Amino acid sequence: MSELFDYIRRWINYDPETEFYYKHFPSLVETAELVLRPMRRADLKSVAAIEQAAYEFPWEPATFRDCFNVGYCCWIGEKAGQIVAYGICSVGAGESHVLNLCVAPHIQGNGYGRIMLEKLMEIAKSYRADSMFLEVRPSNRRAIKLYQQMGFNEIGTRKDYYPARNGREDALIMARTL
Numbered sequence: 345m346s347e348l349f350d351y352i353r354r355w356i357n358y359d360p361e362t363e364f365y366y367k368h369f370p371s372l373v374e375t376a377e378l379v380l381r382p383m384r385r386a387d388l389k390s391v392a393a394i395e396q397a398a399y400e401f402p403w404e405p406a407t408f409r410d411c412f413n414v415g416y417c418c419w420i421g422e423k424a425g426q427i428v429a430y431g432i433c434s435v436g437a438g439e440s441h442v443l444n445l446c447v448a449p450h451i452q453g454n455g456y457g458r459i460m461l462e463k464l465m466e467i468a469k470s471y472r473a474d475s476m477f478l479e480v481r482p483s484n485r486r487a488i489k490l491y492q493q494m495g496f497n498e499i500g501t502r503k504d505y506y507p508a509r510n511g512r513e514d515a516l517i518m519a520r521t522l
């Protein structure tokens with residue numbers, strides 16, 4: 345049923361003129377504004393495709409479905425109607441946990457990761473979370489830099505948390521108050 349609603353919503357929002365310009369002048373997509381909105385079931389396929397492109401060890405599509413079904417905060421960022429980023433966090437008992445934050449590879453480094461993380465923090469606060477936690481690979485210097493800039497501090501490690509080429513990789517645990 346929700347897929348039917350998604351279809352109707354897309355049909356109502358469909359703007360052939362805009363679509364024409366974005367198709368024939370792709371550079372316009374780059375300058376299009378990033379629009380954030382809650383994820384819909386119909387987005388799951390595109391989200392899983394970005395995940396495959398962005399991570400060496402991506403989540404399975406079923407993991408996204410589970411996060412969506414369980415009611416975690418799942419948001420996407422789109423430009424010119426194309427999904428280019430997503431962020432997922434859980435909130436409960438005054439704490440929030442970033443489960444995934446990702447920007448499509450071709451568009452990384454433009455400030456969208458920061459915008460998505462700010463959104464997750466705003467949502468977590470609105471659900472009365474007073475702290476936010478996340479795990480990150482020590483090898484993911486780009487993400488660590490973003491988290492540090494956003495006020496996250498390293499508070500510990502989780503041994504052998506991630507799969508890695510040579511076995512497992514520890515996770516850094518980072519946190520900040522909201």
Ligand SMILES: CC(C)(COP(=O)(O)OP(=O)(O)OC[C@H]1O[C@@H](n2cnc3c(N)ncnc32)[C@H](O)[C@@H]1OP(=O)(O)O)[C@@H](O)C(=O)NCCC(=O)NCCS
Nearest residue numbers: 398445446447452453454455456457458480486487489490
């Ligand atoms: C990590 C990620 C979400 C950051 O999003 P992004 O849109 O690329 O990053 P932003 O443009 O918002 O940059 C924010 C900050 O990240 C850091 N950063 C971004 N690109 C960087 C690069 N190439 N090298 C080093 N630091 C970089 C910088 O600190 C930057 O702030 P600054 O521009 O003021 O210096 C994105 O790169 C990504 O999706 N990576 C793959 C998935 C992933 O690793 N997710 C995190 C899992 S914990």
